Amino acid sequence: MADKVKPAVFVRESTGLVKNVSLLDALTLNMGNMSAGAALATIGFTMASLASVSGVNLVYASIIAFILSVPQIVVYSLMGSRIKRTGGDYVWITRSLGGPLGGSLSFMGYVLETQVYFALIVLSMVFAIGSVGLAMGNSSFLGLALPGNVSGSIPWEQFAVGAGIFALLILANMIRPKIGYKIVTVTILLGIIGILVAIVTMLSAGQSGVANYINGLNLMDFNNNPITFNSLASSYTGSSFDLGATIAILPFFAIFVYPWINAGPAVGSELRGTGTAKWNVPLASFLVLILLTGAFATMYYVAGLPFTNAALSNPTLVFDNSFNFWTLAMGVSGNSALQLFIGLSWILWNVGILAYGVIVISRYLLAQGFDRFLPARIAYVNPKTGAPMIAQALVLVLTVSLVGVVSAFYGTLQALFAGVIAAMIYFVFIGLTAVIHGSKNEQGRIKGALILCGALMAVVFSYITYQFLASPQIWGTSAVVAGLPGYDYAYAYVIASFIVGLLLYFGCKWYYGKRGIDVTLAYKEIPPE
Numbered sequence: 001m002a003d004k005v006k007p008a009v010f011v012r013e014s015t016g017l018v019k020n021v022s023l024l025d026a027l028t029l030n031m032g033n034m035s036a037g038a039a040l041a042t043i044g045f046t047m048a049s050l051a052s053v054s055g056v057n058l059v060y061a062s063i064i065a066f067i068l069s070v071p072q073i074v075v076y077s078l079m080g081s082r083i084k085r086t087g088g089d090y091v092w093i094t095r096s097l098g099g100p101l102g103g104s105l106s107f108m109g110y111v112l113e114t115q116v117y118f119a120l121i122v123l124s125m126v127f128a129i130g131s132v133g134l135a136m137g138n139s140s141f142l143g144l145a146l147p148g149n150v151s152g153s154i155p156w157e158q159f160a161v162g163a164g165i166f167a168l169l170i171l172a173n174m175i176r177p178k179i180g181y182k183i184v185t186v187t188i189l190l191g192i193i194g195i196l197v198a199i200v201t202m203l204s205a206g207q208s209g210v211a212n213y214i215n216g217l218n219l220m221d222f223n224n225n226p227i228t229f230n231s232l233a234s235s236y237t238g239s240s241f242d243l244g245a246t247i248a249i250l251p252f253f254a255i256f257v258y259p260w261i262n263a264g265p266a267v268g269s270e271l272r273g274t275g276t277a278k279w280n281v282p283l284a285s286f287l288v289l290i291l292l293t294g295a296f297a298t299m300y301y302v303a304g305l306p307f308t309n310a311a312l313s314n315p316t317l318v319f320d321n322s323f324n325f326w327t328l329a330m331g332v333s334g335n336s337a338l339q340l341f342i343g344l345s346w347i348l349w350n351v352g353i354l355a356y357g358v359i360v361i362s363r364y365l366l367a368q369g370f371d372r373f374l375p376a377r378i379a380y381v382n383p384k385t386g387a388p389m390i391a392q393a394l395v396l397v398l399t400v401s402l403v404g405v406v407s408a409f410y411g412t413l414q415a416l417f418a419g420v421i422a423a424m425i426y427f428v429f430i431g432l433t434a435v436i437h438g439s440k441n442e443q444g445r446i447k448g449a450l451i452l453c454g455a456l457m458a459v460v461f462s463y464i465t466y467q468f469l470a471s472p473q474i475w476g477t478s479a480v481v482a483g484l485p486g487y488d489y490a491y492a493y494v495i496a497s498f499i500v501g502l503l504l505y506f507g508c509k510w511y512y513g514k515r516g517i518d519v520t521l522a523y524k525e526i527p528p529e
Contacts, residue, residue, distance in 0.1 A: 009521045011370050014528050015086050015269055016381035017363075017388075018177075023276040025181045026264040028188040030284035032356030033263035036292045037191045037349025038124050039256035040325035044318035046252045049474050053309040055242020056249055058296040064246065065253035066289045068460050071453035072259060072427065073285050075434040078450055080265030081277040085527055087367025088265030089430050094371070096433040096440075099509075099523040103373040104501030106364065109426020110262070112497040114361050115395070116419035116490070118354065119402035122162035125350030129161065131322035132343030135330050145322055163400045166354055170396045173358050174387050180359050187352030194345020195291050198329035199298045201342065205332035210303045213331035219316055227316060229307060236306035251467045251475050255420045257292060259427055259461075261285055266360045269529040295325050303328075358395060365391035371522040372508050418476030418490030421468045422497065424461050431457030 021029075047053055076089070085091045090110070094102035126144050133141025143154030144161060173180035202210075211229035219227040264271070264280035271277050299308045317323035326346040330339045366388045369378030380390050434454025438447045468475045476487030509519045 008517075009525070010527055011372065011376045011379045015366065015370065015379075016383070016386065017086060017267075017270050017366075018386050019270055019272050020178055021181060021267055021270045021276065022272055023280060025185050026267070026271060026276050026280035027284050027287070028185045028352070029181070029263045029267070029356050029359065030261055030280055031192070031288055032184050032188050032352045033260040033360070034258065034284065034288045035121070035256045035260065035349075035353050036288050036295075037195065037346060038121055038353060039253070039292060040195070040295050041128060041346060041349075042124055042256070042324070043252065044312045044324050046249065046474065047309070047313040048315050048318045050249070050313065052238075052245070053313045054236070054238025055240075055245035056309060057241040057246050057305070058249075058308075059293055059300060060241055061246045061249050062253060062257075062289065062293040062296060065250055065258045066285070066293075068250070069258035069261075069285065071431070071456035071460065073261060073282055074449055074453040075431065075457055076261050076265055077278065077281045078446060079434060079437070080268060080281060081274070082446075083526060084265075084268035084271060084277050085367070085529065086267065086269045086363050086370070087527075088268055088363075089262050089433075090266075090364055090367050091527065092437060093430060093433045094373070094523050095526065096436040097429065099371070099373060099520060100502060100505050102429075102433075102523070103368065103371075103505050104498050105426055105429050107368065107373075107501035107504070108494060108498040109422045109429075111361065111364050111368070112398070112500075113419060113422035113426070113494070114357060114364075115398045115402050116422075116493070118166070118357050118361075118395075118399040120417075121350055121353045121357070122166055122399065122403045123158065125165065125347065125354065126158045126162045127322065128326070128343075128347045128350055130158075131327055132330075132340075132347060134322070135327060135343060136336070136340065159404050162403055165351070166358075166399060166403075167396060169351070169355050169358050170392050173362070173392055174382075174385070174389055176385055177359070177387050180355060183355040184352055184359065187348040187355060191345050191349035191352055192287075192291065194342055194348070195295055197338070197345070198326065198342050199294060201329045201333050201338065202298050202302045205302070205334070207302060207304070209332040209334070210307070210328065213328070214311070217321065219321065221314075221316055227314070229303075232310040232314065233304060233307040236310040240305050248467070248471075251417075251464055251471075254424060254464045255417055255475075257288060258285065259423070263356055263360045266363050299325060299328065358392060361395050362388045362391040365394060367527070370527055372512050372517065372519045373505055373522075375508065376512075418468070418472060418487035419493055421465060421475075421491070422494040424465045424468060425494075427461040428458050428465065431455065431459075431461065 043058065079092050080088060083091060090106040093106055096102065130141040130144025134145050142152055143157050169183065172183060214229045214232070221227055261281045261284065268277060311317050311323055326342060330342050333339045333342065365374065366379050368374040369376055369391070378390050378394065381387065382389050431454045434450045434457065438450025438454065442450060472487040476490060479486045481489065512519050
């Protein structure tokens, strides 16, 4: 009798994905992940929720946040170039911490957390569409432009528009993955050009252009006093920089920007050339630093820090008139074609972020199915198109469900901020993973760099996690649903996602064990490409 074939450790001998990702694709993928365009649009939601913006300096905050991200950049650059596999940091953490803990942390801290972030960006994109439509003089866009807790908003319409666009992006990736990468590349490049054009437009308009735009809005505050450029600037009190106040806003940059450098490593097996794996993370981080810091610096230079901080924290401007970097540039442009280009660039930034997400989150799901942390069927890749069909379908269902819940019940996208704490906790353990991997598997300078930077990364994200928990009404929401604050629901979602991860691991371990497959073996070796 012939010997029985020994069950394979992994679902198959290769992922089924193709090495089609260039350095430019990886750069724009990471820059989409870092979401600078969305950060410039949503900073007002955070500034308006602060008790005081005195001493908050967004330029210095951006620089400080970048400096604090340097250890993480080193970790992801070294680990991503040495272990180029689909799923990126999921592979690193499970091989260092084991399947139950590492897999559950990844499932909580990236897979399900990213669904929350996608929902945030879907709503941000809808608000962008509405705001651009209003700026171009079409009042029918008002229902899309206003947050759900503001009178005049139309939540069901926001849901329909956002879910429809997201579904189209999923469909494009299912038809042909290369299309998905090109959507990211094109939209993010156009978004970058849009930021540069907006900066030049503001510099050309000068302070007088900003004053004319604000005064021309003919707005009144809650006490029926006119909102003018001078009234806003004069209302600001305090210094131009206070370290404590500036550090307090760092979670905003953690939510949107500098920690999000895992997109390139997550498609590691699809990267083309050794230089792509080595340089995509540091280059993307530096370029985003220049763009984001430059945009805030331009607002301060042209309009002054007192006006900018006061305007970004003024509820009437932020909530009722969508005041932000993009709308200010559109308002001072004085040219309808230029105004339209800047507005479209803002929308495209959000589309690019969603397009990156469709690609990356499906790779995490594929990698987890490949190890049998999740059911192996999720690792299915269409042999004709090279698309992880089932993984992408799951992303669609999860994200659209969250968008619907948030649109209907929470009202404002800031309610989703609290859920991002899952990623901050995850990054703490990625830092510890770098320490463990460096100690066990590396030598010389690489070993020292991973141990030092991994430890620093764990410390940084432990502090940011503390900031989230210390101010839940800022990094969450003050809205109450069924007698509980909104952030409690977000925290419950985070805890539940970790528990579900554990249940999935042990469930799959039992299921496949009955069929002669030892799931634990997968976490003792690096998966194939």
